[in-house]
Amino acid sequence: MKFKTILYTLSLCFLLALVSCKNGETEKTASFLEGLTEIPEAEFGKYAAELDKVVFYSTDGATLEEEELNDYFSEGARPVLYKDANDKLILGVVAPPTDEQKKSMEAMMAQFEAEEAKLQEAIGTPAKSFDLVDYEGNQVTSNELKGKITVVNFWFKECKPCIQEMPELNELVETYKDNANVQFMGFSTTAKDRLPSFFEKHNFDYRIIPDSQSYAMQNGITGYPTNMIIDQEGNIAFLKTGFIPGIAENIKAEIENLL
Structure with missing residues (x-):
């Protein structure tokens, strides 16, 4: 659904971008909200996988139809999410966007497009060199890029769209496991000692x-x-920056073009 893509792609964590502007209070006494608790905006990222x-x-x-909902979100409407006593996401409430929210969305889109355009200027230029240590403790340098197609992902532990x-x-990775000419590297800005608990799940x-924050910054990754x-x-x-449904197909098409 288009509105979910918007939610995922317009901020560093891609779920908090549309909730910075306050709108009118929802009718918390309405019967359809009885027994539910409003989810704080700071916790929106926890429920990314459940939005669908x-x-x-x-x-x-009243239940909002998809077309109307898409219009609301594309114009900057702020969603309000509700959970039950078991901390499960149950429903969302959306009001028509205010003028302030519309202006905020327009500014956000302009900034996003400007940053994306600037990022695209790097296409065709040499990748930044690096000399780092991987999660297994092995040295990894930019020399390992020579003669191979290197698929890179920049991510961090708390990034829900990254996980998705x-x-x-x-x-x-499975598709190209037998092709020695294609390699995959995940540069995480998260410190090594904070990753074991992540990989348990x-x-x-x-x-x-x-510990790849410096390399991400060198490449202009924001x-x-x-x-x-x-x-x-x-x-x-x-x-490409942001959560893009079907990103693997886009990457695969470029790999095949380079092989």
Whole structure:
């Protein structure tokens, strides 16, 4: 659904972007909200994986159709999410966007497009060199890029959209597991000592390089996740920021183009 893509892609964590502007209070006494608790904006990221199952209502309790909901979100409406006593996301409430929210969305879109355009200027330029240590304690340098197609993912532990795209990225690794000319590297800004607990719950089959904040900054990465492909000559051939449904297919198409 288009509005979920908007929610995922317009901020560093891609779920908090649309909740910075306050709108009118919802009718908390409405019967359809009885027994539910409003979820603080700071916790929105926890429920990213559940958004596809959520039904959104107007403030008077009417179910919002997808087209109307898309219009609201695309114009900057702020969602209000509700959970039950078991901390489960139950429903969302959305009011028409205020003038302030519309202006905020316009400014946010302009900023996002400007940053994306600036990022695309790197296409065709040499990738930044690096000398780091991977999660297993092995030295990894930019010399390992030579002659190979290197698929890169910039991510961090708390980034829910980063986690959401990992399964399809893992499938990509499986697809090219027997091709020595394609390698996958996951540069994480998260410190190594904070990753063991993450990998107890999640699998990411890229070669993980933790403590990579400086390398991300050198490449001008400001949004997460960011996917990049470095060609056999060491030049950047592909660069996309944000949660993009089906990103693995986009990456695969570029890999096949380079092989």
